[in-house]
Amino acid sequence: MSTLMSQCPTLAFNTTLFNNSEEIVSYLDVYIDRLHHEAEQLKQVNKDLADQCFSSGLLTYIPLGGGCQRHLLLLGGMGPMAGAYGMKSCLSFLEDEYSMTLFQACFVPKRDSDLDIVTSLYEALEHAIPQCPSHKSIDLIVLCNSAHPYMERVLKHFYQNSVHKDKTIRFHSFKESVEKRSSAFGKLKCIALQTNFAASMGIYGDTHPIYSMDKIPALSAYQKNLALAIEGVKRFDKHATLLNAIKVFQALKDYGAKRLLLGCTELPIIVDSLKKEAPHDIQEYLSGVTLFDPLILTLQEFTQART
Template sequence: MNAEMANYAPLSFNTTIFNNAKEIQSHVDTYIHGLHQEAEHLKQSKKELSDQSFKSGLLTYVPLGGKSDTHLLLLGGMGPLAGAHGMKECLSFLQDAYSVTLFQACFIPKRDSDHDVAWSLYEALHVAVQNCPKNKKIELIVVCNGAHHFIEDALKLFYQKSSHKNRDIRFHSLKASVEKKSRTFGRLKCIALQSNFAAQKGIYGNSQNIYSMDTIPPLSSYQKNLTLAIEGVKRFDKHTTLLNAIKVFHALMDYGAKRLLLGCAEIPIIIDSLKKEAPHDIQEYLSSVTLIDPLMLALQEMAEK
């Protein structure tokens, strides 16, 4: 790592490699449990929780006997639960087709901050690529919808400055995958559930029948509840998450929404909680609507190519 990057670099991070499918799944579950434990410890210490409260780390799975020359790199940590959830989705989807690395880059600033987010993403990409298998092509997915506002600049920095700029890397944009899928939506409106930052920057909405919730008059007042639910996941506050998510999904149900885009990496975690603990009418509603996960769209597109 060059001197220019030294002021931005994470001081240390753990690197773990697994070759057995059951062991990697078990490790991710243990890691998630550990995040919850660490969050409780931080709360007891009266410390405010954020993505940056947690350690960065690298987790790689290389299936024994795997012959593919392709490696999937997930850039996560924004927040850490979303990154771990994304890793579980990828492992389940790929079924040992590719090796996978998850880099939980928890040091990346909040996307709506005044910090240089693009530079931090570049730094994370540099470190992550450095730790990917040297003999494989890299398929890159960034597990944060809001980060897509900065990723083009981060990739430019990577190809200008990184000592790994000659690696064969193909970026799979969640935004581009959703826009491609939206061409098949027909006339049925799709409502994007996303953070305030993603909504303000137009990550999803108002194209090809995708509408951001904050632009729909009967639903716009519930954007604040959606934001609180997302922040509840990031702060490991289950009560706040469920309380606000139930309000949002009751509003969506009353509105008659039939197709929902999960436009924030915390939304699938919220959905899982609602399916287990929400009132029966919300659980029935969730079983009747189409839920579109950008990460799954990107994985499907990657598999097709």
């Protein structure tokens, strides 16, 4: 077992390679259920849940036809639910066009302005690259918006020091994809929902027509609730997630927000929960609002670039 993998406790992928899309989606559903079960066990021993409580693991999909000559590498695990949902989104969007690998790098520390995670992200990349098909170039997507500000330094370190530095890697930045596609947002403002760290770093909200929720006076007080809802997903606390998310989306509804950027990979999970369990007026609001997911915008970008 590698150093990276041995840093992390018990919930690793049992199966690493799939050729059938239905089977890998079913496996991801089982994995998500196992995450919930593991979280409940950890709660019973009074463990404070965080991404780092869960095991890292590798999962690869290679369609029977092999796909194209580019391989999609997803760095997830920040948190593990977002990684699993992110791979499901990629499988649905790309169908059998691409082979792909998900590396759940749960050992990456919490993204925080006081903590440099370049070394951990570099180690994740070092571990994941050899698991990808050797004859294919790599498209890299990091399934954590708050990790993206570090990636320029991570890749610089990779190309200077890695034994795999001759490998062709195309990094796809969520921020760049959002900015390229922002013309599709229309004239109305698009409100970016993001973590406290992402907001403080200005990942989204410094280019027209995108405005960070924490910078809008009528909504800034709800940034705290948004952070608690995101943490609720990470801590597998459904009550806290829904309680705080309902407050946020009620405020967005009252404000009249028509376009929302889901600037955290936990937010699609939150929105799915709200569509099923929120009060009727919130469900109705979500059915009429336009939601932009940076992951989907990024997938649109690189598939269009291919053609």
